Amino acid sequence: xxxxxxxxxxxxxxxxxxxxxxxxxxxxxxxxxxxxxxxxxxxxxxxxxxxxxxxxxxxxxxxxxxxxxxxxxxxxxxxxxxxxxxxxxxxxxxxxxxxxxxxxxxxxxxxxxxxxxxxxxxxxxxxxxxxxxxxxxxxxxxxxxxxxxxxxxxxxxxxxxxxxxxxxxxxxxxxxxxxxxxxxxxxxxxxxxxxxxxxxxxxxxxxxxxxxxxxxxxxxxxxxxxxxxxxxxxxxxxxxxxxxxxxxxxxxxxxxxxxxxxxxxxxxxxxxxxxxxxxxxxxxxxxxxxxxxxxx
Amino acid sequence: xxxxxxxxxxxxxxxxxxxxxxxxxxxxxxxxxxxxxxxxxxxxxxxxxxxxxxxxxxxxxxxxxxxxxxxxxxxxxxxxxxxxxxxxxxxxxxxxxxxxxxxxxxxxxxxxxxxxxxxxxxxxxxxxxxxxxxxxxxxxxxxxxxxxxxxxxxxxxxxxxxxxxxxxxxxxxxxxxxxxxxxxxxxxxxxxxxxxxxxxxxxxxxxxxxxxxxxxxxxxxxxxxxxxxxxxxxxxxxxxxxxxxxxxxxxxxxxxxxxxxxxxxxxxxxxxxxxxxxxxxxxxxxxxxxxxxxxxxxxxxxxxxxxxxxxxxxxxxxxxxxxxxxxxxxxxx
Numbered sequence: 001x002x003x004x005x006x007x008x009x010x011x012x013x014x015x016x017x018x019x020x021x022x023x024x025x026x027x028x029x030x031x032x033x034x035x036x037x038x039x040x041x042x043x044x045x046x047x048x049x050x051x052x053x054x055x056x057x058x059x060x061x062x063x064x065x066x067x068x069x070x071x072x073x074x075x076x077x078x079x080x081x082x083x084x085x086x087x088x089x090x091x092x093x094x095x096x097x098x099x100x101x102x103x104x105x106x107x108x109x110x111x112x113x114x115x116x117x118x119x120x121x122x123x124x125x126x127x128x129x130x131x132x133x134x135x136x137x138x139x140x141x142x143x144x145x146x147x148x149x150x151x152x153x154x155x156x157x158x159x160x161x162x163x164x165x166x167x168x169x170x171x172x173x174x175x176x177x178x179x180x181x182x183x184x185x186x187x188x189x190x191x192x193x194x195x196x197x198x199x200x201x202x203x204x205x206x207x208x209x210x211x212x213x214x215x216x217x218x219x220x221x222x223x224x225x226x227x228x229x230x231x232x233x234x235x236x237x238x239x240x241x242x243x244x245x246x247x248x249x250x251x252x253x254x255x256x257x258x259x260x261x262x263x264x265x266x267x268x269x270x271x272x273x274x275x276x277x278x279x280x281x282x283x284x285x286x287x288x289x290x291x292x293x294x295x296x
Numbered sequence: 297x298x299x300x301x302x303x304x305x306x307x308x309x310x311x312x313x314x315x316x317x318x319x320x321x322x323x324x325x326x327x328x329x330x331x332x333x334x335x336x337x338x339x340x341x342x343x344x345x346x347x348x349x350x351x352x353x354x355x356x357x358x359x360x361x362x363x364x365x366x367x368x369x370x371x372x373x374x375x376x377x378x379x380x381x382x383x384x385x386x387x388x389x390x391x392x393x394x395x396x397x398x399x400x401x402x403x404x405x406x407x408x409x410x411x412x413x414x415x416x417x418x419x420x421x422x423x424x425x426x427x428x429x430x431x432x433x434x435x436x437x438x439x440x441x442x443x444x445x446x447x448x449x450x451x452x453x454x455x456x457x458x459x460x461x462x463x464x465x466x467x468x469x470x471x472x473x474x475x476x477x478x479x480x481x482x483x484x485x486x487x488x489x490x491x492x493x494x495x496x497x498x499x500x501x502x503x504x505x506x507x508x509x510x511x512x513x514x515x516x517x518x519x520x521x522x523x524x525x526x527x528x529x530x531x532x533x534x535x536x537x538x539x540x541x542x543x544x545x546x547x548x549x550x551x552x553x554x555x556x557x558x559x560x561x562x563x564x565x566x567x568x569x570x571x572x573x574x575x576x577x578x579x580x581x582x583x584x585x586x587x588x589x590x591x592x593x594x595x596x597x598x599x600x601x602x603x604x605x606x607x608x609x610x611x612x613x614x615x616x617x618x619x620x621x622x623x624x625x626x627x628x629x
Contacts, residue, residue, distance in 0.1 A: 123364065124364055187401070187405040190360060191398070193360045195392065195469060196390075196393040196394070196420075196424070210409060210410055
């Protein structure tokens with residue numbers, strides 16, 4: 001009896017660190033669409049990272065002879081009103097659009113989760129005050145709030161990220177708080193108290209790992225959302241300024257030529273659409289993979 | 297309380313402990329003046345129905361009652377003469393998990409599902425001793441072996457263990473720092489009978505090794521018979537009968553205790569019906585005046601319905617909170 005138990009344990013030992021991440025990946029792999037999304041997104045990341053090596057032209061290089069040309073062998077996605085190569089600009093623009101999405105989500109999720117954790121763990125008055133403050137943020141329409149903040153802070157890469165982050169903060173906080181309140185009453189939290197874990201330790205090493213999976217899903221979807229928001233900001237002239245080849249800014253610059261040279265709008269638009277689609281597919285898959293009710 | 301016991305300072309002494317919960321504007325008296333004492337290395341069984349306040353007593357000793365909605369309204373808990381309620385939170389933290397530790401009722405929820413069992417054992421060691429990470433890991437592996445789980449399973453998660461094994465892990469966590477006092481809150485309730493026996497044996501062995509005192513909370517008379525030295529029967533937040541195991545089992549004096557034993561089906565006789573105690577435990581926010589058991593008591597007299605009923609000594613020397621001991625005794629024979 002004991003021997004067989006030990007054997008089982010030994011054979012199980014190599015997969016000791018396989019853990020949660022691998023399990024989620026296994027679940028994800030079953031979902032073809034989610035994998036497609038993941039692959040597209042990773043491919044985009046790689047392409048965007050390698051932009052200097054791939055792009056055929058400098059993204060600022062103007063060619064006065066080739067203005068607003070349609071797609072051709074020289075200029076795959078055509079050129080814009082200043083004769084700049086759209087393909088190169090999209091590659092570089094991805095760097096701005098995607099990183100803006102990632103960073104703003106990273107900031108809003110981290111800060112939001114810290115706030116939510118405090119509210120969720122302590123409850124009572126603390127919770128009340130924090131939640132009412134977040135209500136104030138949420139009571140303003142998201143786009144309007146972002147516009148106001150970026151108008152106050154001024155345009156630019158960093159400021160836009162900040163403006164976007166404030167926006168995503170309440171949702172992240174709320175989500176973690178709700179999950180923590182459910183998790184807080186479990187006996188293992190009492191057990192952790194009884195062996196003398198500090199409050200900080202209980203929150204960080206016991207409660208958060210057990211309650212942040214909805215936040216992962218939300219963050220994945222959030223990146224897509226933030227990219228669109230960033231593009232919208234640039235489109236209305238806040239956010240990243242020309243000549244930075246941000247996708248939204250490119251759309252904005254191209255809108256006056258939409259009849260004569262539709263390719264100027266189509267390609268940046270496609271880039272945004274594909275990125276969002278990939279991220280949403282990924283998020284959907286992640287949600288299914290992380291859903292405890294569907295476990296095994 | 298016998299005079300000679302009063303002279304020496306007992307290891308654990310609880311005096312007049314009272315705890316209230318607040319909910320929806322109602323005050324719920326969960327524990328009303330409980331006094332207990334426990335000598336080093338001995339086991340005290342705390343027996344009573346669900347909701348009688350057993351777990352609350354244990355949590356008050358550790359001071360881990362919820363911050364909001366619960367309050368210790370009176371009494372003292374002395375561990376080797378130190379009043380735990382007077383200690384600062386910092387001093388209390390040295391005691392929790394180190395001098396006093398607790399085994400929880402449901403091993404399914406008492407472990408963190410996303411942490412390996414080994415890390416959970418190592419955590420308590422780390423919180424109470426200085427050293428390097430590998431020291432804690434080594435101690436955790438020792439503890440796993442000690443409770444009969446191969447150390448190779450250190451890196452597995454709670455869902456990979458069966459209920460009995462999880463309870464062993466919980467026991468390993470509780471005993472990892474060699475506590476002087478173990479609060480076992482229905483340690484076997486969630487387990488099936490064969491595993492119950494194993495777990496009780498395990499606890500008994502480990503306690504013998506380290507001379508740990510134990511407060512065993514249970515509603516299973518069989519478990520009490522197997523493990524305890526002394527027994528306190530608790531009803532609606534009050535101790536109603538208190539004595540050595542032999543006194544309680546051989547000569548139960550309180551009608552409630554008698555009813556409890558009467559409710560255990562006999563293994564030898566051919567019984568068609570179980571013999572429950574009539575009625576339900578009283579609502580804790582609306583306790584009956586006088587003896588809290590009188591609405592269900594077959595011996596209740598007018599005197600039971602008012603005033604305070606004190607503990608009194610029975611013929612063979614144990615204590616019982618009943619004014620009709622003699623009539624009860626006569627009738628029960």
